[in-house]
Amino acid sequence: MHLVIIGNGITGVSCALAVRRLRPGARITLVSAESAHHYSRTALMYVYMGHMRLSDIKPYEDWFWDENRLGLVYATATALNTAEQLVVLNNGTTLRYDALLLATGSESKLGGWPGQHLAGVQGLYGLPDLEAMARDTHGISRGVVVGGGLIGVELAEMLHSRGIEPVVLVREARYWASVLPPEEAHLVDRQFQENRVPVRYHTELREVLGDAQGRVRAVLTTAGEEIACQWVGLAIGVTPNLSLARMGGIDTDRGILVDELLRTSAAQVYAAGDCAQHRQPAAGEVPIEQLWYTGRLQGETVAHTICGQPTRYRRGIWFNSAKFFNLEYQTYGRAPAGPVAGMDHFYWEHPSGRAALRVYFQAAPPHAVAGFNALGLRLRQDVCQQWIRNHTPVAAVMAELGAANFDPEFFPQHEQALVAAFNRQFPQQPVVLKRRKGLRALFG
Amino acid sequence: MSSTRTTPPLPASSPAEKLALSVVAGGLLTLLLALADADPARQQRWFYLALGLLGSGMLAWSWLKYGRHPAGVQQHSLWLRASTSRGAVAWVTGLVLTGFYVVLYWFSNDDGHGHFGPLNNLVHALDGFSRALRARPADQWFLYGTFYTLAVLLMGVRALWKYRHSRYQLIRTASVMFFQLGFAFLLPGLLQFFQQPEFYFTYFWPLKYDYLFPGTVTSLLQKGGLGVFMVFWGAAMSLLATPVLTYFFGKRWYCSWVCGCGGLAETAGDPYRQLADKSRAAWRWEVRIIYPVLVLIVVITVLLWVHFATGSTLLGAAGGVAAKWYGFVIGSVFSGVIGVGFYPIMGARVWCRFGCPMAAYLGLLQKHFSRFRISTNGAQCISCGNCSNVCEMGIDVKQYAQRGEPIIRASCVGCGMCSTACPRGVLNLENGPREGRYQGSQLIHADSLRILS
Numbered sequence: 001m002h003l004v005i006i007g008n009g010i011t012g013v014s015c016a017l018a019v020r021r022l023r024p025g026a027r028i029t030l031v032s033a034e035s036a037h038h039y040s041r042t043a044l045m046y047v048y049m050g051h052m053r054l055s056d057i058k059p060y061e062d063w064f065w066d067e068n069r070l071g072l073v074y075a076t077a078t079a080l081n082t083a084e085q086l087v088v089l090n091n092g093t094t095l096r097y098d099a100l101l102l103a104t105g106s107e108s109k110l111g112g113w114p115g116q117h118l119a120g121v122q123g124l125y126g127l128p129d130l131e132a133m134a135r136d137t138h139g140i141s142r143g144v145v146v147g148g149g150l151i152g153v154e155l156a157e158m159l160h161s162r163g164i165e166p167v168v169l170v171r172e173a174r175y176w177a178s179v180l181p182p183e184e185a186h187l188v189d190r191q192f193q194e195n196r197v198p199v200r201y202h203t204e205l206r207e208v209l210g211d212a213q214g215r216v217r218a219v220l221t222t223a224g225e226e227i228a229c230q231w232v233g234l235a236i237g238v239t240p241n242l243s244l245a246r247m248g249g250i251d252t253d254r255g256i257l258v259d260e261l262l263r264t265s266a267a268q269v270y271a272a273g274d275c276a277q278h279r280q281p282a283a284g285e286v287p288i289e290q291l292w293y294t295g296r297l298q299g300e301t302v303a304h305t306i307c308g309q310p311t312r313y314r315r316g317i318w319f320n321s322a323k324f325f326n327l328e329y330q331t332y333g334r335a336p337a338g339p340v341a342g343m344d345h346f347y348w349e350h351p352s353g354r355a356a357l358r359v360y361f362q363a364a365p366p367h368a369v370a371g372f373n374a375l376g377l378r379l380r381q382d383v384c385q386q387w388i389r390n391h392t393p394v395a396a397v398m399a400e401l402g403a404a405n406f407d408p409e410f411f412p413q414h415e416q417a418l419v420a421a422f423n424r425q426f427p428q429q430p431v432v433l434k435r436r437k438g439l440r441a442l443f444g
Numbered sequence: 445m446s447s448t449r450t451t452p453p454l455p456a457s458s459p460a461e462k463l464a465l466s467v468v469a470g471g472l473l474t475l476l477l478a479l480a481d482a483d484p485a486r487q488q489r490w491f492y493l494a495l496g497l498l499g500s501g502m503l504a505w506s507w508l509k510y511g512r513h514p515a516g517v518q519q520h521s522l523w524l525r526a527s528t529s530r531g532a533v534a535w536v537t538g539l540v541l542t543g544f545y546v547v548l549y550w551f552s553n554d555d556g557h558g559h560f561g562p563l564n565n566l567v568h569a570l571d572g573f574s575r576a577l578r579a580r581p582a583d584q585w586f587l588y589g590t591f592y593t594l595a596v597l598l599m600g601v602r603a604l605w606k607y608r609h610s611r612y613q614l615i616r617t618a619s620v621m622f623f624q625l626g627f628a629f630l631l632p633g634l635l636q637f638f639q640q641p642e643f644y645f646t647y648f649w650p651l652k653y654d655y656l657f658p659g660t661v662t663s664l665l666q667k668g669g670l671g672v673f674m675v676f677w678g679a680a681m682s683l684l685a686t687p688v689l690t691y692f693f694g695k696r697w698y699c700s701w702v703c704g705c706g707g708l709a710e711t712a713g714d715p716y717r718q719l720a721d722k723s724r725a726a727w728r729w730e731v732r733i734i735y736p737v738l739v740l741i742v743v744i745t746v747l748l749w750v751h752f753a754t755g756s757t758l759l760g761a762a763g764g765v766a767a768k769w770y771g772f773v774i775g776s777v778f779s780g781v782i783g784v785g786f787y788p789i790m791g792a793r794v795w796c797r798f799g800c801p802m803a804a805y806l807g808l809l810q811k812h813f814s815r816f817r818i819s820t821n822g823a824q825c826i827s828c829g830n831c832s833n834v835c836e837m838g839i840d841v842k843q844y845a846q847r848g849e850p851i852i853r854a855s856c857v858g859c860g861m862c863s864t865a866c867p868r869g870v871l872n873l874e875n876g877p878r879e880g881r882y883q884g885s886q887l888i889h890a891d892s893l894r895i896l897s
Contacts, residue, residue, distance in 0.1 A: 043828035050521035052833050059827040161520045163455035194514045292826045323867040326516030378869035381822025410611040
C-alpha cells in the first residue's frame, strides 16, 4: 500500500506514525510545501520571542523519518486526479497512491478590509508568516492586533517581547467572549493590563491606511480612532485550505466534506484535521475543528480506517489549553461562555486574580459535573475526564478535588478555600474536603 | 528547515540595566587591579571593592531584569543574545573560565614561600577573612571556594527573582544556596578553626571519591570522635541514605537540592541550561562515558581496599597510580576545566551529565528503584519543545510528553524547569507508587478505549 499524505502538520504526521505502527510494510510519503520536516505550529511564537530556535520546535529529530521509513517530499501538490489516483507535484514528479490523506490545514482568514493587502499586514499560521512577521516588525515601535482570540493574545505577547507596543482590537465586550465567561475574560484582561498592553474592546478594524511606499502606517477603527502603527496582525481565525481538494473535484463546503470515517467524496481519499468538515458532527460538536489535539486525534483515527480497521471519529470529552501571557488556562468538558438552561456552575477566584476555577454541573440532582475552566491552576486531565464521563455529582467532585490537583510541589493548595466558597454558594449541598494533595493528604 | 530571517534587534536594555552591568564590569576590572597591585593593603582594598561592585551590580541587574516584570517564565531573546546562544561573548566567557581553572589547578600551588602563582594577590587578599574563619592564612582553594560560593549566592538571587512564580524553584534554589554556603564553605572552614579535619558533609563517594579510600578513612579514624563520625557519615550517606532517599524522591534530593556542582549549575549556570545537546547522538556519548567512569572509580576503590586488607603491593601500586590519574583526568580536567569552563558552550551540566559517578549511581537507582517520575498530563502536550529547551541534562522531554508517557530517565536531576516552563501545565514532578510508574496516558492515542469502544 502506498499512502500519500498531503501536509506534514500534526494531523498528517499522526496519521503517518499510526499507519507505520499498524502496517509496518506500508509505503508512506508525506508531502509538504511549507517545511522539509514536521514542526510544532503552536510553538512559532516561541521562536519569534527567542525562547527557541526553529530546530528546537521540531518534535522529532531528522533521523527519525528515515529510520521509520517515512518518505518526506518538500514540494507543492499542484494537481489531483482521483480517477487514476495520482498527485502531481511542482518538482516534476507524480505520485500514485492507494490511499490519499488530505491534511492541508488552514489559511489565515482575512476580513476583506480596505488596505489589508498593504505591506506589513498579515496573519500568523505558518513559517512564511513567521518570516514575514520577523522581517516586517524589525525595529518598529507599534503593531495593531485585530482579534480577541488565542492568536490575538499570542501576537500581542510576541510584539511585547521585543519591546514593540501592541494595541489589540477586540470586537466583543470582553476577551474571547465566545469561549470565556466574563470573570475568566476579566482575569485575562488583567494580564493585558499588567503587561501594559492596551486593548480596545467593542472595537473593530475599519480600514488599514498605507503610506506612499505601500506600507501600513495606521489603522482606522470603527470607533473612529486612527492608531499609528507599522504592522497589523489579523487574528480573526483560520479557514480550511481547500485548493487541492477543489482541483481534484472533491466535495467541499467551508471545509473538505467528510463522513464519520473521515472519507471524502472521492474513493480512497480521506481528509482530516483543520481542513476537514464533518457532514454530521456529533451533538454539541462543531463541524470544523482547528486544534492541535483534534488534528492529532483525527490523524490517528483515519489511520485505522486506512489500514482496514474502519474507525469512526469520536472526539470524546472536550479539552483545550492555552496560556495568556503568564496565565495558564485549561478546560475540560462542557464549559459554555454564558448561561445555559439546565446547567449551573460554581466559580471561585483567588484574591490575587491569578487563579480561578469554574465547575459546571447539571442544575438537576444529582448535579452531575459537566466541565471545568481552570486559570492559573493545573488540573489532571484523566481525573477530570473520569468525573465527567461518570456523571459524578459536583459535591463528590468538590470533596475529592485534591485528586485533580496537578500543580507542582509546594504550590499553594486552594482546595480548602474552594470548598468553603462552594459551601457558601451552594449551602444546600454541603461538602467536606476529603482529599488533599501530596504530603498534606497524609498529614492534613 | 532553512530560514532566511533577518537577525532581529534585541530589545534595548534600559539605562538602569546598562548602569548595573557597568558596575559588574567595573568589579571585574577592579579585580584585575587587585591582581596587579604590589601593595598588600591596597590589594585587599581593591579585592573587597571588586567583590562589592560585582555583588551590588549583579543584584541590581537581576532585579532590573527580572524583578520589575510580572512574575512568570522569562526567556525572551535567550537564543538571540550572543551571551546565551554560543555567540562571541559566550566563547570569551568560556575561555576566561577555562583559563581560570587551568591556572587554579596547575599554576597556583604554594611554592613553599606562601606564593600562589598568578593568583597570588587574590589569595592573600583573603588572608584576613581566612584567619577569622579557619584560623589559618588563605590558599588557592580558599579563594576558589569563596568565588564559588559567591557565584552560587549572587546568581542564586538572580534565579530567585527569575523564578519567583514557582515555589518549587524558590525553595530548591534557596536549598542549594544554603548547602553551598553552610555545608560546603562555612562548616569546613569552622572545622579547620577548631583543628578538625576539613570535611564536606554534602559530598559523598563516589563523587568525593577519596572519602571511601582507605587512606582517608584511616586518617580520619585517627582524629578521634569527630573523625569517626565523619567516616560513619560518609559511608552511611553513600551506601545507605543515597538509595533510601533516591527511592523516595529520585536523584533530585541530591543533584538539584544539595550538591555544590548542581548548585553552581542551577544558579550561575542557569543562563546556559538551554545549551545542553538534546540529540540522540549526545545521549549515546552520555551512556558511553558516565557508566565507565562509575565502574572505574568503583574498581579503583576496591583495588585500594584489597591492597589495604592484604598488603598486596602489586594491587596497591596499580590502585594508587589509577587513583592519581583518576584525580587528574576526572577530578580536575573533567569536573573543573570542562565541567565549568564549558558552561557557556555546552550548558552547565556537562560534568553532571557525562562524567559524575555519583550521578551515574543515583541515576541507576532513580531509573530502577525509585518512586520518582515526571508525569504527563493526559493528552495536553502540544510538542512546543519548551521543556526540552530548558532541560540542562539534555533530555528531550517532549519525546515523552507528546506520547503521553511519564519521564523516567537516569539522568533527570529533577530541577523541575520543564514543569515550570511548560505553557500548558503538562508536566509534574511526582513521587508515587512504583506500580504502573511507566504507564502512559490513555488519552493521547486514538487506539485508546475512547475511540475503539
